[in-house]
Amino acid sequence: MESKGYARCHARDGQPSIGPDPSASQATRTRLGLATAMRNHAPAMYDQVRVEKIEWPRFEADETRNLAEYLRTLSRR
Numbered sequence: 001m002e003s004k005g006y007a008r009c010h011a012r013d014g015q016p017s018i019g020p021d022p023s024a025s026q027a028t029r030t031r032l033g034l035a036t037a038m039r040n041h042a043p044a045m046y047d048q049v050r051v052e053k054i055e056w057p058r059f060e061a062d063e064t065r066n067l068a069e070y071l072r073t074l075s076r077r
Helices: 032-050 063-076
Strands: none
Touching: 032 063
16 A cells, blocks of 8 residues: 555554544445445545645555455454
């Protein structure tokens, strides 16, 4: 997720961040929950991407699946 700038916006374990802490979210525990959370989060994320002048992350092939697995590992901790 480093190549997508994930850690730049989403901190873990209560650390300060621009975006929400995914390790504290129940939504990341299922694929449907993750998809819903990502969709609901997109408008605020879009606004922040424009403010920060960073590139919108684009996911290719299995990257979305990899993100889901990564987030599931966070929620298990």
